[in-house]
Amino acid sequence: MAKRVTIFDPPPLDTAKAGIENILELTPMQDIGPDVFTNSRPLWHPPGARGVYGGAVIAQCLAAAQRTVPEGFTVHSMHCYFVLAGDSEIPIIYHVERVRDGRSFATRTVQARQRGRPIFTTTLSFNKDDSGGKIKVEHSSQMPSVPPPKDQPPSKASQSPFEVQRIRTEFGSEPIEQRRLVQWCRVRDKISEEGGHRAHLSALAYISDNYFIGTVPRVHKIPRFSSPTVIEKALKALKNPSDLGSDFVANYINEVAPGRQAEIRKLAESHANGTAIDARKISSIIRSEDPREIGMMVSLDHTIYFHNPRAFRADEWMLCVMESPWSGDGRGLVQQKIWSRDGVHIATCVQEGVIRLKQDEPKAESKL
Known part of the structure; x- marks a missing residue:
């Protein structure tokens, strides 16, 4: 029996929506439960990776959770753990649990499962819009001064739903923990009005995992x-x-x-x-x-803090700055700050992952 990448036949592509919206589309599984969903389309498995692109699972968990909260509540944080590599050749089932609904905050957990086992789990917190009062404690990180993105038509050959313009920086003698990777990112095509700000948030979650843990070997020049x-x-x-x-x-x-x-x-x-x-x-x-050669590199967890969730569009250029404050004991930590092009600090992300180098093991002596 042939494997099915999705439980249901994928619906026709909606040309009124951006490619990322079609990729992240979910199908409700009401026969199983009111808050159970599955991927409507196949998910990308990057060449050389152990499983599906992590950003897709992060974004679909967010999309599933957003369907269960009332209008006027917007995600402000999500804390994720990668448990097992996702298999791109079988469907993913997303189970949402409504943990709490309060006057100002709502909490959800989502488990992504394959073959009945969790491959990914996340807890999300939603804040009621404008619930902080008129008098607030406010400050924000300032966007660094970098060259603006180049105006160039997107590559027709690329199948990626987003585009990246890296700002090349040759590392000098500065300490490794001070080295920064800087890039402009945005979703290809315009996100639809129907998708609204929730589609922009899911798209940002998708992009946030782009070469994230890979920052560690890059700042080490490996x-x-x-x-x-x-x-x-x-x-x-x-x-x-x-x-x-x-x-x-x-x-x-x-x-x-x-x-x-x-x-x-x-x-x-x-x-x-x-x-x-x-x-x-x-x-x-x-x-x-x-x-030196990378022997194993895989994400363990992923956290996103959404600071200004309604003050950006994912289909407009966003500046992403990544740095690694620590690595050791076979693991590495990366921090990422994201600003809108006009300088609004819209998100901060943190990820830890396994970073193991291939070891030059001495050959075992043959037994006589």
């Missing part, structure tokens, strides 16, 4: 794609030469040390035109810059 196995999986994701203009290049090839992209791009182009993958050659190019 190439992420140095293993021949990982590179081979990533290159196999190329379906045709036009894919080289997509986010594959931006997210993978351009992560290597400066000055080596052209050499690796040439090898990737040869593969896209039918030449066999020479992953070990690519690996040797990357590792010549740094002998």
